[in-house]
Amino acid sequence: MRKNVVAGNWKMNKNLSDGIALAKELDAELAAKDVKCDVVIGVPFIHLASVAAEVDTTKLGVSAQNCAAEASGAYTGEVSAEMIKSTGAGYVILGHSERREYYGENSEILNKKVALALENGLTPIYCCGEALEIRESGTQNEYVINQLKDTVFKLSEEDFKKIIIAYEPIWAIGTGKTATAEQAQEMHKALREAIAEAYSAEIADNTSILYGGSCKPSNAKELFANPDVDGGLIGGASLTSADFMGIVTAF
Ligand code: PGA
Numbered sequence: 081m082r083k084n085v086v087a088g089n090w091k092m093n094k095n096l097s098d099g100i101a102l103a104k105e106l107d108a109e110l111a112a113k114d115v116k117c118d119v120v121i122g123v124p125f126i127h128l129a130s131v132a133a134e135v136d137t138t139k140l141g142v143s144a145q146n147c148a149a150e151a152s153g154a155y156t157g158e159v160s161a162e163m164i165k166s167t168g169a170g171y172v173i174l175g176h177s178e179r180r181e182y183y184g185e186n187s188e189i190l191n192k193k194v195a196l197a198l199e200n201g202l203t204p205i206y207c208c209g210e211a212l213e214i215r216e217s218g219t220q221n222e223y224v225i226n227q228l229k230d231t232v233f234k235l236s237e238e239d240f241k242k243i244i245i246a247y248e249p250i251w252a253i254g255t256g257k258t259a260t261a262e263q264a265q266e267m268h269k270a271l272r273e274a275i276a277e278a279y280s281a282e283i284a285d286n287t288s289i290l291y292g293g294s295c296k297p298s299n300a301k302e303l304f305a306n307p308d309v310d311g312g313l314i315g316g317a318s319l320t321s322a323d324f325m326g327i328v329t330a331f
Pocket residue numbers: 089248252253254255256292293294295313314315316317
């Protein structure tokens with residue numbers, strides 16, 4: 081059966097000492113509590129090694145927020161999947177709408193990144209989601225399923241089984257406007273059906289599909305209560321241990 085996962089995405093927030101302090105607080109909370117989901121924090125590249133060294137990564141997974149589309153070489157400023165893995169991190173968030181929108185990441189680039197992440201033993205948390213105008217036109221299911229068809233549905237069965245999907249409607253990210261529990265469930269169900277069609281009912285049943293977009297302690301329980309919502313990818317509310325733990329303990 082699939083896992084429930086709550087993953088934080090710190091984005092470009094926290095200097096090194098603040099980041100380590102937050103990671104240590106979460107590590108201590110998780111050591112003391114029996115939680116019913118896998119917990120991951122997505123930290124800036126530059127903090128990965130320091131944070132991974134300070135926490136029990138079997139209880140608090142550490143994730144990068146991106147990786148290079150090339151394995152190694154003359155790519156000034158880039159960080160490879162292999163480098164990420166060597167820090168002790170186990171996950172990488174790929175295809176976040178901010179990367180797609182501000183850094184021009186398209187399916188071709190993302191396919192290379194997903195392949196490199198998998199080759200290096202990282203678990204991709206692969207993001208998809210529609211903009212407001214698509215939602216308003218009523219074509220959101222088709223749009224998001226096509227995002228997956230162009231990318232992760234090209235993976236072999238063995239590789240697809242290793243990824244986590246995060247559905248993040250762009251209109252809900254950082255806006256305070258959350259998808260309703262019904263909207264989230266409807267999309268997650270459609271995605272699971274598309275996975276069943278692309279692979280098999282068994283693989284669909286075993287794939288964790290997270291919801292992201294203004295998820296907070298006050299709405300996490302209602303969102304996670306849906307049969308096809310297996311957790312969350314959390315931005316703003318992952319920046320304090322009180323908020324993040326409020327979401328982690330919503331299961
Ligand atoms: P938010 O961000 O929780 O601040 O809306 C979610 C995300 O972008 O991953």
